[in-house]
Amino acid sequence: MTSADDRVTLVSVARAAGVSRQTVSNALHAPGRVAPETLERVLAAVGELGYRPSLAARQLRTNRSRTLGLRLEHWGGGISGSVLDRFLHALVDEAQGRGYRVVLFTADDDAGEVARYDELLSSGQIDGFVLTSTHHGDARTAWLLERGVPFATFGRPWPAPGSGQPVPTDHCWVDVDGAAGTRAATEHLIAAGHTAPAYLGWPDGSGTGEDRRRGWARALAEAGGSPAGALELQVPDSTAAAFAAVTDALTSASAPAPTALVCASDSLALGARGAATRLGRSLEVVGFDDTPVADAIGVSSVAQPLGEAATLAVDLLLAQVEAGPEGPPPPRQHLLAPRLVLRSAP
């Protein structure tokens, strides 16, 4: 983008003509509102300084707003929400580097998000969208695909849970291979001498959750075990729920207590670590997302390459936005490898 120093702006025209910014705008777009002598002074300054028409006016000709849209999810309170905030920081940095801004809006559900898309598209104030939190039966991607609107998702388009269908590839997406992360975590624990690491995950129905569980199950199978031979717990993504479930598991009279635990999130890992500490029991815990909390409490965790994900999401989206008359390229997908960050308790 051009720096402020080497070009004429509406503000500099206003200064030269000794009027307000609003008056310059009126002179250019609603001259009837401006007194004739003022109009003359403003237009003289416009001519002298060589002021270019506004982006809003140019936009009507180029149909490009250099703005990308993203729904900001409601604040979920805490630990795991920071992942999407870190993605947002990387996305805004990346977009800015390519000369684009990011406009944020909120919505309560898919339908609300689609309504926002429709408003922004109708206004001509948007070139395309980045979507997060993809899920089975995503009404947003269907709506955008149907209308040929440029978009890319951070997250795969998940097929129906348990359907065994392949992941659809009819649009651009970038995602992190969660199964590879939990697999690396489980392999690490097995190599450290834990024969059957347990798994603490979310209830069924989450594509992301099933992906993360899959890596644990695969590592067990490859080590000659099976998920059936290991403990598996399911709780909502809450530290308190994890604390209760792991307390139960560590004090159960009917089953051997786990010595190692792979968790679907750092929120769950925090609860698990807390339960073990409270009971004075040894439990090796690995979380997911490598949040500041995992670092603070000294828990190993799986880190997502969020900067790389943002770069690729912008690449995929701008390839569509900036496509020439031959149309956008065929959809592409990127599945990124996460990284296991090892820590020991302080």
Place this chain on the structure above:
Amino acid sequence: MTSADDRVTLVSVARAAGVSRQTVSNALHAPGRVAPETLERVLAAVGELGYRPSLAARQLRTNRSRTLGLRLEHWGGGISGSVLDRFLHALVDEAQGRGYRVVLFTADDDAGEVARYDELLSSGQIDGFVLTSTHHGDARTAWLLERGVPFATFGRPWPAPGSGQPVPTDHCWVDVDGAAGTRAATEHLIAAGHTAPAYLGWPDGSGTGEDRRRGWARALAEAGGSPAGALELQVPDSTAAAFAAVTDALTSASAPAPTALVCASDSLALGARGAATRLGRSLEVVGFDDTPVADAIGVSSVAQPLGEAATLAVDLLLAQVEAGPEGPPPPRQHLLAPRLVLRSAP
């Protein structure tokens, strides 16, 4: 805002006319690019459906984009950065409720941020700005004030450090009374039997840092002591630096070890708690910002009312943006009280 269901959009016109969104846009704004029979079909659909002109076109008449701008700071890595992210979530929610979107951009410094303002203002794509991280000699607020651009800051305009000058009130701002927070923390520790709680803060030169230190000093004075009679440590806002400084303080042969510590941030509190735990020493710690990390490690902390701050920032800004011909109201300021959240170590 109107929902997508009860109004005619460019997309519904495209569907009715059996053409692409781009073609409708061309038909309306660059009819020369569209074949005559297509143009006729599109304009017939526009008429039948009663389609309103686009926001970009209307904007040229109303000079209102219903968009507010905010610089997103670069990701600072971790604990304290989550405060501004939580403010952002509240701000986007609040703006959406008032019918405004939030556009994000990045910049490396004040001058870069001003260059972004200038671009957005020249394009007519912005109604006003919210600024964060105010500091002494803030070039951004001076630039905006000079041009009469609507804005509000989250953070006070700080006078020169140590100047003893009153905080300027020539623009709208909302801030949290940091001194009241550290004062409440110090009073709590004194009431719990610690005669001279120590302070772990940042190096001089930060308005926010000096404000937080002031509350600690005032509480000591009111309890009959003085800052000179208590330990004071200054380190950059890093957990590692806090760990080192507090380890030194707890093992010093030349001075009595502190039993309680008020910290300027949760990053510092985490390092302090880690040092005490490592040495097996008892040290009551209070942090600042009530981040997920403070909750995870069971450290008391001062919570900022971020939702209320965002609501007031939007109020202050929109009072200027939506001002009638009589002009904007005089600048107003809000100093909000924080809340001490007490926790005990797990």
